[in-house]
Amino acid sequence: MLTVTQLTPRALEIVTEGDVTREDIPRVIEEIGRFLDTTDQFDILADVRGAPKVEFGMIVEELKHLPALFRMVHALDRVALIADEGWIRTAAAIESKLIPGVDYQVYTRAEAAHARDWLLRHTDIAHG
Template sequence: MIDIERIAPDAHQFLVYGEISRDDIAAFIAFAKAQVETGERSHALFDLTSLAGTPPLSAITLELANMGTLMKWVYRLDRIAVISDEAWLRAASRIESALLPGVSYAVYDADAADKARAWVLGKG
């Protein structure tokens, strides 16, 4: 499941928990498309602490088919914070950050979730 919540006029939180379905990815892509259409810059907080397993192949295929839109959205983000205690997710997030010039990216443990939120909101 992916819950998307506006946490400031220019920031959203993505709470990713349990298993992710193709419908979850479709809703996330629709959100990204809508954000690209606004042309506004923003910030994102991804909380992956309760993620269970990997998405099904149909969800991954849908994400790959829409990678252009997702990358346009990512490059409209100024700050991205990822919260996770999983070593592989933290490592993947750090690799991704190296591939995104111009985007400020930070990775936090679950016990530093408040710091991650403050950083995304420009308060930390």
């Protein structure tokens, strides 16, 4: 399940937990799209709890929304990803190198408070 919460006028928190299905994708893309109607740039605090199960059809659903996804990536400024699982942090570290112009940092659960502070610009130090 994906849950989107606005943290500030330019920051969203997206929590991933349990099963992620293709039905989650259009809803989340729509929510982020509405948010982007109010700002030119935004930040995402991505909180991946446990080891979510991702439905294969989700990838196909994402491909249906490529223009909206490109709009989102173009508007990204900072991403702070918090994950319990090491393999998710590793995948995110690789992904961070593939998105030019985005300050993308990866954190453990123990670093969650610092990740939030960095994302919300309470500190400029990415890792404490």
